[in-house]
Amino acid sequence: MKNKILVVEDEEKILRFIKANLVASGYKVYVAKDGQSALDLYEKYLPEIILLDVKLPKLDGFEVLRRIRGFSDVPVILVTVKDSSIDIVQGLELGADDYITKPFEINELLARVKAVLRRIKDEDILLENEIVVGDLTVNFLRHEVFVKREEVKLTFTEFKLLGELVKNKGCVLTHEVLLTKVWGHEYRDETHYLRVCVAKLRQKLGLTEGIPGWIHTIPTVGYKLLE
Incomplete structure (x- = not known):
């Protein structure tokens, strides 16, 4: 079964580029162009991971992340602009699992996605529950x-x-x-x-x-x- 990814990005060109590469890598991809649509699509499809841009219309990425963390621990990779250290710290404090800065190489993005998904799957088997x-x-x-x-x-x-x-x-x-x-x-x-x-x-x-x-x-x- 394909891993499901929700990509939240309001720039059409970047969105198409990310989706095409994720689909080519074997993922099932859902897309949203604003914060409210992101919340609606998450509740509908329950993806395993969210790729979330910070700068979004209607609700920004921080507010989307804040609301999602109210009911879900789904892994979130935050997308920020280059050198935005304040945004990065704020995102991590709100519960983002990782971040990547624009502009980025697609291989870097794919590696981040794989790392987060690997983190979910590589749970240790404990003798003590x-x-x-x-x-x-x-x-x-x-x-x-x-x-x-x-x-x-x-x-x-x-x-x-x-x-x-x-x-x-x-x-x-x-x-x-x-x-x-x-x-x-x-x-x-x-x-x-x-x-x-x-x-x-x-x-x-x-x-x-x-x-x-x-x-x-x-x-x-x-x-x-x-x-």
Whole structure:
């Protein structure tokens, strides 16, 4: 079965170019030219991944992402203009799984799509379906996280990062190891992905610094989950 991708882009020429290459690579592609249409098409077709431009009519990409994250952890690759570091950070903070800047080479885009889809499929098989650390409970079988029995909604990438830390509780995991495990080998030097995602996890989990389950920073090295 073909992977389904929703491409959200208001520039017709770019949209046709992206769609043609994705279709040629074996994907089933749906297209939207504005933010509201993107939301409607997502609910109708439930694609496995969304390629989302930031600059859109009706609803911009950030608002689309914000609304989608209210009910779905579908992977989202954000498309921004070159050198828009503020947009990139904002997108990652809102729950984007990756980003790519215009102008881009089509091979780079296809590689990003493959990396995100690989991230979804390459789930580790655990001997333990559930791990409890203090007030934090991670259920790998159901993809659920609880803090003091209250469910915490995470994106797919956030869940995978937390899972790596929980599976290795008490151990220091380097930036490179975490980036490779969660995002893929080609992201091993992209520490800003990790920094933003850890900050979001701390915010969502709401744990007090220093208690079991807290994600502790090891300066210049990496992170460990306290037990």
